Amino acid sequence: MAGRRDRTQQLRGSRIAIAILIGIIIGCVCAVLFPNGFFNSSSSLTANERVQVGSSSCESPARIKMLKSDFASLSEKNADLKKQVRELTEKLRLAEQGSDNARKQVLSFGPQIKAGPFGTVKSLRTNPTILPDESVNPRLAKILQDIAVDKEVIVALANSNVKAMLEVQIASVKRLGITNYLVVALDDYIENFCKSNDVAYYKRDPDKDVDTVGKTGGNHAVSGLKFRVLREFLQLGYGVLLSDVDIVFLQNPFSHLYRDSDVESMSDGHSNMTAYGFNDVFDEPAMGWARYAHTMRIWVFNSGFFYLRPTVPSIELLDRVADRLSKAKLWDQAVFNEELFYPSHPDYIGLHASKRVMDMYEFMNSKVLFKTVRKDQDLKKKVKPVIVHVNYHPDKLNRMQAVVEFYVNGKQDALDSFPDGSE
Amino acid sequence: MLKSDFASLSEKNAELKKQLRDLTEKLRLAEQGSDNARKQVLSLGSQIKAGPFGTVKSLRTNPTILPDESVNPRLAKILEDIAVDKEVIVALANSNVKAMLEVQIASVKRLGIKNYLVVALDDYIENFCKSNDVAYYKRDPDKDVDTVGKTGGNHAVSGLKFRVLREFLQLGYGVLLSDVDIVFLQNPFRHLYRDSDVESMSDGHSNMTAYGFNDVFDEPAMGWARYAHTMRIWVFNSGFFYLRPTVPSIELLDRVADRLSKAKLWDQAVFNEELFYPSHPDYIGLHASKRVMDMYEFMNSKVLFKTVRKDQELKKKVKPVIVHVNYHPDKLYRMQAVVEFYVNGKQDALDSFPDGSE
Numbered sequence: 001m002a003g004r005r006d007r008t009q010q011l012r013g014s015r016i017a018i019a020i021l022i023g024i025i026i027g028c029v030c031a032v033l034f035p036n037g038f039f040n041s042s043s044s045l046t047a048n049e050r051v052q053v054g055s056s057s058c059e060s061p062a063r064i065k066m067l068k069s070d071f072a073s074l075s076e077k078n079a080d081l082k083k084q085v086r087e088l089t090e091k092l093r094l095a096e097q098g099s100d101n102a103r104k105q106v107l108s109f110g111p112q113i114k115a116g117p118f119g120t121v122k123s124l125r126t127n128p129t130i131l132p133d134e135s136v137n138p139r140l141a142k143i144l145q146d147i148a149v150d151k152e153v154i155v156a157l158a159n160s161n162v163k164a165m166l167e168v169q170i171a172s173v174k175r176l177g178i179t180n181y182l183v184v185a186l187d188d189y190i191e192n193f194c195k196s197n198d199v200a201y202y203k204r205d206p207d208k209d210v211d212t213v214g215k216t217g218g219n220h221a222v223s224g225l226k227f228r229v230l231r232e233f234l235q236l237g238y239g240v241l242l243s244d245v246d247i248v249f250l251q252n253p254f255s256h257l258y259r260d261s262d263v264e265s266m267s268d269g270h271s272n273m274t275a276y277g278f279n280d281v282f283d284e285p286a287m288g289w290a291r292y293a294h295t296m297r298i299w300v301f302n303s304g305f306f307y308l309r310p311t312v313p314s315i316e317l318l319d320r321v322a323d324r325l326s327k328a329k330l331w332d333q334a335v336f337n338e339e340l341f342y343p344s345h346p347d348y349i350g351l352h353a354s355k356r357v358m359d360m361y362e363f364m365n366s367k368v369l370f371k372t373v374r375k376d377q378d379l380k381k382k383v384k385p386v387i388v389h390v391n392y393h394p395d396k397l398n399r400m401q402a403v404v405e406f407y408v409n410g411k412q413d414a415l416d417s418f419p420d421g422s423e
Numbered sequence: 424m425l426k427s428d429f430a431s432l433s434e435k436n437a438e439l440k441k442q443l444r445d446l447t448e449k450l451r452l453a454e455q456g457s458d459n460a461r462k463q464v465l466s467l468g469s470q471i472k473a474g475p476f477g478t479v480k481s482l483r484t485n486p487t488i489l490p491d492e493s494v495n496p497r498l499a500k501i502l503e504d505i506a507v508d509k510e511v512i513v514a515l516a517n518s519n520v521k522a523m524l525e526v527q528i529a530s531v532k533r534l535g536i537k538n539y540l541v542v543a544l545d546d547y548i549e550n551f552c553k554s555n556d557v558a559y560y561k562r563d564p565d566k567d568v569d570t571v572g573k574t575g576g577n578h579a580v581s582g583l584k585f586r587v588l589r590e591f592l593q594l595g596y597g598v599l600l601s602d603v604d605i606v607f608l609q610n611p612f613r614h615l616y617r618d619s620d621v622e623s624m625s626d627g628h629s630n631m632t633a634y635g636f637n638d639v640f641d642e643p644a645m646g647w648a649r650y651a652h653t654m655r656i657w658v659f660n661s662g663f664f665y666l667r668p669t670v671p672s673i674e675l676l677d678r679v680a681d682r683l684s685k686a687k688l689w690d691q692a693v694f695n696e697e698l699f700y701p702s703h704p705d706y707i708g709l710h711a712s713k714r715v716m717d718m719y720e721f722m723n724s725k726v727l728f729k730t731v732r733k734d735q736e737l738k739k740k741v742k743p744v745i746v747h748v749n750y751h752p753d754k755l756y757r758m759q760a761v762v763e764f765y766v767n768g769k770q771d772a773l774d775s776f777p778d779g780s781e
Binding site: 123291391 | 425426428429432433435436439440442443446447449450453454456457460461463470471472473476477479480481482483485486487488489490491589592593616618619626632633634635637638640642644645646647648649651652653654655656657658669670671673674677680681691692695696699700701702703704706707708709710711712713714715717725749750751752778779780781
């Protein structure tokens with residue numbers, strides 16, 4: 001009995017073993033024939049194989065190759081773009097943070113103000129003065145401390161070429177009892193001249209560039225120097241009234257300044273329009289309906305007589321002018337005005353300094369005097385200039401002396417012999 | 424299948440590119456803002472010592488005022504809805520200019536610009552905006568303003584803007600004022616510097632006239648001093664300018680509105696006089712920082728018809744942001760021609776017009 005049961009068990013066991021073996025073999029065959037499974041799910045096929053399967057019937061191999069490479073490069077571009085987006089997002093986050101912080105800082109300086117009702121809003125023209133810094137020039141600081149009045153001073157630059165005119169100017173200053181008057185002596189001669197005439201002077205430390213121009217330069221070159229020299233005065237916290245040497249003083253100018261702007265200057269203009277600004281209409285008839293183009297025009301500020309408040313915009317003005325003059329042979333008066341008047345435009349950031357034009361009869365240029373005032377009986381009698389600047393004429397000394405004769409000594413015909421203009 | 428994948432990938436690509444463009448623009452704005460704020464910090468801090476040569480910079484970008492919603496809560500709500508980065512384009516219009524407004528609105532929508540508002544001066548325009556899905560604002564009735572708004576000619580209506588815009592600034596918004604005879608070709612906000620109180624397009628036709636020059640005056644009788652130097656610049660166009668919400672900007676609007684209320688003057692003349700004249704005896708000048716917009720980006724019609732369309736290179740390369748048909752009376756036709764040329768690419772669209780007009 002045991003043997004038969006054993007043989008049945010053996011038989012059943014071997015049948016099971018054979019079934020298992022057959023199953024495995026079928027499985028292997030299936031695996032070989034259908035490596036990706038029975039169900040044709042597209043995700044499991046790679047692009048290449050899908051191409052083969054799907055489009056082999058409609059595209060040439062070359063085109064397929066091109067599409068593949070286009071796709072590849074596009075994917076690459078895509079990945080690159082994603083990376084750029086990530087980087088920019090991070091940069092933006094940081095920038096916004098930084099700008100946020102800066103804005104908070106601004107707010108901390110004082111409450112932002114609400115704008116008041118119509119007609120009550122006034123923008124600031126009179127900028128805050130800078131903190132005086134004696135360390136920039138202790139020697140000059142001492143001189144100014146001695147002679148300045150209300151932290152203001154008249155400054156004139158002179159070399160021996162202009163000694164005669166300087167003499168007339170000094171005489172006019174002393175006649176008025178003005179004590180806050182300083183000559184920046186550009187050479188030894190003027191230094192000695194000032195010493196012997198009891199005039200406050202300042203001689204800079206030797207500086208090769210400045211000294212060459214100062215000693216030997218013509219009037220334009222010397223004129224350009226002032227923009228380098230004056231910076232220290234402002235940094236020391238002083239208001240500076242710059243005066244050329246061809247100017248006669250007839251009243252104390254400090255009694256006639258407004259002091260409400262960064263720059264307060266006399267004009268080269270000869271009338272209200274030219275001196276204070278006007279709308280100079282430009283006519284182009286060919287344009288027909290729009291033939292008239294409107295333009296803003298003003299005669300330049302005279303860079304031979306101006307008052308600067310010790311503020312940031314004033315110092316920036318001096319720097320800008322000095323910088324441009326150091327790089328090109330330009331007329332300092334032209335640069336002075338361009339920096340003051342041109343707005344910002346593409347590739348140029350304009351200076352933002354408040355400006356005031358001095359009264360053209362109080363601070364008189366010689367064109368106004370010789371072309372207008374001396375010929376008008378009313379003006380001749382009533383106008384009392386504070387200064388007369390002989391800028392429009394080359395025979396400066398003679399005309400300066402005539403101005404003194406007329407306005408100080410009362411000689412009524414002192415101005416008559418001169419022509420309006422000159423050769 | 425490859426083709427469809429390619430297509431979807433290209434779409435994703437285009438999306439990413441757009442995202443990149445938006446981000447770049449946002450970054451530029453943020454850096455501009457932080458730059459300006461940093462300059463303000465330097466200038467407004469406690470009294471400072473002046474730095475060495477070349478390092479001293481005066482502040483051009485004045486601090487903005489504190490927004491005050493109470494001046495006009497209704498307008499505040501409208502602006503809150505449509506403004507982008509607290510900036511908005513504003514155009515004033517009455518029924519007289521409906522045709523031009525239509526062309527302008529089309530150009531604005533074409534660019535997808537959302538922060539565009541029409542100040543409707545009468546009911547017709549109010550309804551027009553409603554039916555064309557354009558944001559609009561109609562002021563509370565005000566006898567003075569409304570008479571001019573409804574019946575006034577173009578100069579009178581133009582003067583109104585200086586009273587209307589004040590509230591926008593008081594609410595703390597940067598305002599890009601636009602006349603109706605302007606076609607938009609790119610989003611102008613991408614091309615502003617935002618570093619000055621007033622940023623305006625010029626009436627000039629060259630670098631010199633647009634940005635300022637030394638116009639030497641010759642008086643031979645003066646002999647040695649025959650040449651008098653003068654500073655001259657063509658006026659800012661009061662039909663397209665950007666104002667930052669600052670004290671000087673508001674003072675500018677007040678000064679102009681005040682003078683216009685007292686005398687029959689041209690608003691563009693007054694606008695410029697207040698901006699440019701320095702103080703002088705018996706006059707205290709405004710002190711607002713100014714920037715002139717690029718004359719080719721923000722193009723007036725003299726530049727277009729006298730210069731650009733006749734120069735093959737300029738015609739091809741210059742891509743204006745806006746074109747303002749200010750120098751010509753046949754505005755609608757020229758606006759349409761601008762659209763034909765710059766948007767639809769019709770190369771001869773500008774050819775038939777004379778340089779000027781009768």
